[in-house]
Amino acid sequence: MVEEVLHWLDVKPGGFYVDGTAGGGGHSAAILDASAPDGRLIAIDRDPEALSTVRARLAEKAGERLTLVNANYSQAAEIIAERGERADGWLVDAGVSSHQLDEPSRGFSFQQPGPLDMRMGPDVPTLAEYLESTSREELARVIKVYGEVRGSWGVAGAILGAFSRGELKTTTDLADLVAAKQRGGSRKIHPATLVFQALRIAVNRELEHLEAAVRQIPKVVKPGGRAVFMSFHSLEDRIVKHTFRELADPCTCPRDFPRCACGKEPLVEVLTRQSVVAGDEEVQANPRARSARLRALKVLPHTHSDV
Incomplete structure (x- = not known):
């Protein structure tokens, strides 16, 4: 524009x-x-x-x-x-x-595997550091408010559980987990889209x-x-x-x-x-x-x- x-x-x-x-x-x-x-x-x-x-x-x-x-x-x-x-x-x-979206190494996109990063600059923690320090209650709030995602409590629990077990290494791991948790939805967009949006907003305090x-x-x-x-x-x-x-x-x-x-x-x-x-x-x-x-x-x- x-x-x-x-x-x-x-x-x-x-x-x-x-x-x-x-x-x-x-x-x-x-x-x-x-x-x-x-x-x-x-x-x-x-x-x-x-x-x-x-x-x-x-x-x-x-x-x-x-x-x-x-x-x-x-x-x-x-x-x-x-x-x-x-x-x-x-x-x-x-x-x-x-x-930032097009560069897999920045960790914003789930189209290609990238690190759990999502930082717009070096002034904030990475997504991995954020997940390590946040609570299920806070993550559920972020996903509900910033992503407007239903069932945010279950999605937050699944993400933190998989992360604590070392099962989330890349953005595609995270996207696959969210897609599996959200299976059956009727959205025209990828099930992970709004969760990624919510996490990005939270990490960068946008x-x-x-x-x-x-x-x-x-x-x-x-x-x-x-x-x-x-x-x-x-x-x-x-x-x-x-x-x-x-x-x-x-x-x-x-x-x-x-x-x-x-x-x-x-x-x-x-x-x-x-x-x-x-x-x-x-x-x-x-x-x-x-x-x-x-x-x-x-x-x-x-x-x-x-x-």
Whole structure:
């Protein structure tokens, strides 16, 4: 959704932008091109491999216009504060990247055997370490809430039992176990898909970092600037939608009050009434874009710099 990102981010020559999820560098490259000749970009990613890819792809061409930072996008406010200048626009493309999914050694996919890893960066424990330290109650909660999987208690028990017996060595071992436990279901997707999603979210604390990032928007983006957040499943989109709404209407007064007494003013204006989705042509070229949901907002002028 490169064109949609550039449109809603309102990228202009000479602007200063932040790409919170550098990934393979596609959006970063487009922002640098659209902001040429003197636009600047900070590209952030928690995955050192992603930054190496972006560096090889863009560093020579962009020169000093591009700054790479190995961090989580939930640290964007700290990164911006160190530079003393808020951005004209901030993009966050949440979720797992195509490179991470396609590389078996990262442990995100069950299409080929890989290690029980699932880390988006070195700042979190591996899936194996997570399973070693978690309880059945917590794992069942993760599978139920993050994967919306029925029978989560039984699935959690089966996973931890097999893991403790040394029967889970690879991602395909885990997928086969889940498929056997979920046999008889009518899902059109592989039975392990949502369990893998839940485990990935838990290992990387994805939803926690996403909500923290959304709440930082007024600290990262200058008044009049924009933020664009892309999500790929309902849990992410719900966080973005609801937190955008809270920033746009922060009033805490009871609904029956005739006028606002709390004094909390809107910090942003939501620009997308509904989430923006990929067009048919893009979905045909990139089937993963089918799940993408884009939401955008504009930061309003405010009297306090410590929002």
